[in-house]
Amino acid sequence: MTEKIEGGCLCGQVRYQANCTKPLFKVNCHCRDCQRLSGSPYVALVGVKETSFTVTGDLNCFEHQGGSGGAMKSYCCSKCNSRIYGTPEIAKGMVLIIAMSLDKPESYSADADMFVKQAVSWDIMNSEIPKFDGSMFKRGG
Ligand SMILES: [Zn+2]
Numbered sequence: 001m002t003e004k005i006e007g008g009c010l011c012g013q014v015r016y017q018a019n020c021t022k023p024l025f026k027v028n029c030h031c032r033d034c035q036r037l038s039g040s041p042y043v044a045l046v047g048v049k050e051t052s053f054t055v056t057g058d059l060n061c062f063e064h065q066g067g068s069g070g071a072m073k074s075y076c077c078s079k080c081n082s083r084i085y086g087t088p089e090i091a092k093g094m095v096l097i098i099a100m101s102l103d104k105p106e107s108y109s110a111d112a113d114m115f116v117k118q119a120v121s122w123d124i125m126n127s128e129i130p131k132f133d134g135s136m137f138k139r140g141g
C-alpha cells in the first residue's frame with residue numbers, strides 16, 4: 001500500500017495532490033537558489049509528472065534563472081508564503097514538490113544529492129547516495 005502524494009502550505013490555503021503512487025525521483029538540491037529561497041542549506045525535492053499534479057488555492061509565482069541557466073518558476077502560498085513547488089524549464093512536464101510541504105515527508109528521503117558543488121561546508125549529506133556536481137536533469141530531456 002502506498003500513500004497518496006499530497007500536501008499543502010503552512011496556513012492550509014494551498015493544497016495539492018499528485019495522482020500517482022510513486023514519485024519520479026527524490027533529490028536534495030544544494031544550489032544557491034534553493035538555499036536563498038528556503039533559508040536552509042538544501043531543499044528536499046520530490047519530482048512528479050505535471051499531468052498528475054493538481055493544486056488548489058491562491059499562489060504567487062516567482063520566476064528566476066535556475067542553476068543550469070534555464071528559467072525556474074517557484075510557487076508559494078499567497079498568504080503564508082510557504083514555498084510549495086517549482087517548475088524548471090530544463091525538466092519540462094515535471095513538477096518539483098518541496099518535500100517538506102508534503103503531509104508525510106517522512107516517507108520521501110532522497111535518492112541523490114544535486115548541486116553539491118554549491119553546498120556550504122557545514123551542510124550534512126548522506127554519503128550512501130549518488131552526488132551530482134550540478135543539475136541531475138539533462139537539458140531538453
Ligand atoms: Zn498558506
Ligand SMILES: [Zn+2]
Nearest residue numbers: 029030031034
Ligand atoms: Zn536548487
